Amino acid sequence: LHKDGNRWRWVNKPLGIDDTFTFLDESTLPYGPMEYITRQTQGDFAVLDQRDDNLWMDAGMVTTQADWSLDFDIGMNFFEWHAPVPKANEMGIFVRALKFLLNIQQGQPARRLNWTMTVNPLLDTSPENYHKWGTMKQELTKENIGEKQHLRVELQTFFRLPRSNALVFPIRCYLIRFEDLVTVPKWARRLHRVIRDLPEELATYKGFIDNRPLMVEYLSQFDDGSPTSDGIWADD
Numbered sequence: 001l002h003k004d005g006n007r008w009r010w011v012n013k014p015l016g017i018d019d020t021f022t023f024l025d026e027s028t029l030p031y032g033p034m035e036y037i038t039r040q041t042q043g044d045f046a047v048l049d050q051r052d053d054n055l056w057m058d059a060g061m062v063t064t065q066a067d068w069s070l071d072f073d074i075g076m077n078f079f080e081w082h083a084p085v086p087k088a089n090e091m092g093i094f095v096r097a098l099k100f101l102l103n104i105q106q107g108q109p110a111r112r113l114n115w116t117m118t119v120n121p122l123l124d125t126s127p128e129n130y131h132k133w134g135t136m137k138q139e140l141t142k143e144n145i146g147e148k149q150h151l152r153v154e155l156q157t158f159f160r161l162p163r164s165n166a167l168v169f170p171i172r173c174y175l176i177r178f179e180d181l182v183t184v185p186k187w188a189r190r191l192h193r194v195i196r197d198l199p200e201e202l203a204t205y206k207g208f209i210d211n212r213p214l215m216v217e218y219l220s221q222f223d224d225g226s227p228t229s230d231g232i233w234a235d236d
């Protein structure tokens, strides 16, 4: 990005883009500013406006959502869009999380990880496309589970925007198939225990309650009962 007063030039070499525009004058860009830049990025973005001591999902560019719908959630506040999540509300987690987010300062972004399960390496598991991916969950067998079943981890970050005071919330999604994951003994042991012991409401919410027995059977082969150390790093 080259800035010359309000005359800005944006060069994106991999995509062959070289645009010159006037900062704050939308008419000089081919799309609105958020659409313009998020079309050139990977992952999803939500913009949360902050008002009435709450966050409101006012805009988004989303192509890889894990069973939630931007169209459905647009205009909702922090508690409304989290309403389908079991347990967390009763535990007071969302009140605390919101308090934390409302206090995020410019230049001090934060991050969290979220996880779920996906059959086949699919990024778009939106409700709108459920007819395409929902049935794939029934194709899991003892023979193909190592290849087909994936742990999906989302890296979610929170940035305060300097002009609007809104939060921008990018989500990057990573998938690893079970047979790759179990090559790290610590990960295999831990995933086995987490999947085995997860409360039923959460396994249902995350969409793998029917396949849980198959997953536990597969993963148990790689759990020798040894303790696991804290954190994500492999022990060996």
Ligand code: HEM
Binding pocket: 046, 048, 055, 057, 067, 068, 069, 073, 081, 082, 083, 084, 085, 088, 093, 094, 097, 098, 101, 112, 114, 115, 116, 167, 169, 205, 206
């Ligand atoms: C402002 C940024 C955030 C946005 C836009 C956001 C959005 C979402 C959405 C759309 C869902 C799916 C709900 C559904 O099933 O329809 C979700 C789930 C969830 N969110 Fe957030 N969230 C945000 C921040 C947070 C924070 C800070 C926490 C920390 C506790 C959190 C915890 C969760 C949990 C635990 C789930 C359930 C996920 C699962 O078990 O798979 N979220 N979030």
